[in-house]
Structure formats: C-alpha cells, structure tokens
Amino acid sequence: NIIRVIEESESQVQPLKGKKVLITAGPTKESVDAVRYFTNHSSGKMGYALAEEAKKLGADVTLVSGPVHLKAIAGINTIKVSTAQEMYQAVLENFDTQDIVIKSAAVADYKPKYQMDQKMKKKEGPLTLELERTQDILKTIGLKKTHQYVVGFAAETDNILHYGREKLSKKNLDAIVVNDIGNKEIGFQSDQNEVYVLTQKGEEFSISTRSKQEISKKLFDIFINDMMGESE
C-alpha cells in the first residue's frame, strides 16, 4: 500500500521539474492618444491557469502578462507589460533559456501608426485612423527556436481548424490550441473553455467544455507526451 501511494504521487508530480516554461497571457493595449486605446476581449484567465498548472508540475515559470484584473500567482516570475512591443521584448529577452513557450496572450496585430501624448480633440464628422502591423512574436520565436517546444493559440470564429492548421505550419509551432470564439458560452472572459489541439506531428485532440484549470491539465498532458515522443 505504501509503495502504491509513493508511486502515485511520483507519477502525478513534477514531470516539469528543472524545466523552464514561459507563458504569455491577456490582451495588449495600443494607445491612440493619452486617453483612447485599442485592445481585445482577452481576460488572461487561460494563461494564468496554464501558469499555475506548469508550477504544479514542477516548472520554473515566467508569466508575461498584459493588463488583466487577475491576482498575481505566488512563486511565479510575472512580468507585466502593456503594449505588443513590450510583450515582444519581454518574450524575446527570456526566450533562449526556456524549454516550453506557450503564447496564450491575445496580442494586438495592429497598432495606431501615430500615437499622441496629448488628447486628440474631436471634430465633426468621420475620422480615419491609420494602423500598422505590430511585430509578430510567434513568427519570430518560431524562426528562432532551437530546443524549445513552442505552442501558439488561435482564436477563430469560423473555419477554426482550417485556420489553426495554417497557423501551426506558417509559424513553425510544435502545437496550436484552437478556440472557437464564435461560441459565446466559452473562451474570452469565461471561466470555461473548449479547445482543439493540433500538433506538428499531425495529431488532433478535442477537449470538451470544462474549467480553464482542467483544460490546462489536459493541455500539459498532451504537450508532455508530444515532447517525450520527440526524443524517442
């Protein structure tokens, strides 16, 4: 009996002991002027749940977090950022030493081309705002990766698996987690989620609706199995 208990706790715990895991979470804010900004509906809950799970599994966790209303997690190195550019820098500065990088943040793809320090005065009639692309973090680390296992997220409203597969391949990821954000019951802001996972090796998993904590457990099962398979 005692042997069985020990075996169980051994097998349960700490498969990521000695591993470094970097997770990004939340939205970014892109300023138009001193008052106005662009952002998105990400709450950061999925990323924070993943960070907490990685810590439970024994990893040395770095969490790069956009502006969210969530409590910091004790024992996790949290780097708070605001813009896509700041998130890019925080990820790149910490990338080389990581074993697993999970990019669950909803980083702005576009930012205003001109940003005013003052408050823009409103005028009568319409206004045209010029936007430019932000630096693509996932593409950059997909090109740069050596030993790192890199996971991306895709939030899609239609043809979700099609776009997921395309992103997995284009960004040179090891795995991608696809969210159906057309379904209002789950995803952004919600405590629950339902996702698909596609791996570079061609495996596909479906994880039905459950808490973001439970989703995180399943995701790490998949990633760890997939990584172990790599070394065989």
Next chain:
Amino acid sequence: NIIRVIEESESQVQPLKGKKVLITAGPTKESVDAVRYFTNHSSGKMGYALAEEAKKLGADVTLVSGPVHLKAIAGINTIKVSTAQEMYQAVLENFDTQDIVIKSAAVADYKPKYQMDQKMKKKEGPLTLELERTQDILKTIGLKKTHQYVVGFAAETDNILHYGREKLSKKNLDAIVVNDIGNKEIGFQSDQNEVYVLTQKGEEFSISTRSKQEISKKLFDIFINDMMGESE
C-alpha cells in the same frame, strides 16, 4: 450638548432626500470585430464615488455604468451598458424624471464605422480604420433639459480651463468638472483626483489632491450650493 449633536447630524444628512440623481461612470467599448475593440483608460472610480456620496446625501440614485471592475453599490439602481449608443439610450430613457445628472463617464467620441461579427483576418502591411462620431449624450441632454441640474466632466491634457469653459458653454451645462489627465499622479485608474469646477454662473473652484470619495463630497457641496442659489 444634545441639541448640538442633533443639529450636526441634521445639517450633515440628506440634503438630497427626495431628489433623483443620475450618474454615468466608466468607459465604453466600441467593437471593431468579434475580438478587437476601442476603449479608454477610465476606471469608473470617480463615478462610483459620486454615486455612493449621492446615496449618503439621501438621493434616489441611478448609476449608468460602462464596463468596469468595481463592485456594485447596494441600494443603487445600476444599469450596465457597454457601448456609447447603449449609454445614450439608458441616460435618455431616465433623463426626464431626474433632478441632477452628472456625466462622469468617458464615453467614446468615435466608433468604428463598420463592425464585423466575425474576426477580421490580418493582412500584411497597414490598415485604415474608418471611424464615425457617436451620439453626443451631453449635448443632447443640454438641449433637452428643463429643471435638471446637469454636470459634465472634461478630461484634458492641456489648456484645461480653456477647454473646460468652452465645453460648459457649448453643451449648456450648469457645471463642469475638469480633470488634468496630463498629471499621471491623479485621475484615470487612480484612487485620487484633483479637479477644477466651473459653473454656468461664472464661479470657479479648485479642489486639491485627495481621494475620490473626498472629491465627491466637495463636489456635491458645490452643486447643492449652486442649485440653492438658483432659487433665490
């Protein structure tokens, strides 16, 4: 001694007993697509502090609140809205019966002309976003008002009193509260504020840095005195 205590509590309490006060608070969110939106840095703290103070003063309070991360206040009729258009409707539907209307919300002046239900696919290179003006709540109620005492807020980064006076007159307000948002120590997101108050009668007040609760007390002192003066 007993008489003195009674006098004090009489003078402290309930000058707004039987009065209806509507307060708007927080930012609005204007969607670009299923994921992205435009908003601003308003936390709603000033408006919620005003609503709480109005309740203490005996008023029947309606709070029209944009998306904020603040607890609802017990005993206050709170109407939650998301967009500028929803805030416009909630204010207009409740306007006629009010005695005091304080528009502390930071309502978006512009919204995307086209809003997509699906998630817009990103492309290489820049993007132009067409924005159009939202309906001007303050201007509408300034024109519509009969007996109501209407207070606006102005968040400015430069020439703050100049723009404040201009807005007071253009929007036909009874008073305007001017915030210097160029000063990072105060205002948006902060628990403290420092404001100027300009009245239609030409009075100017400066309230130095203190908590938003304390600012609210001072503001109601000014508004109530100003309203009483009107009936002389």
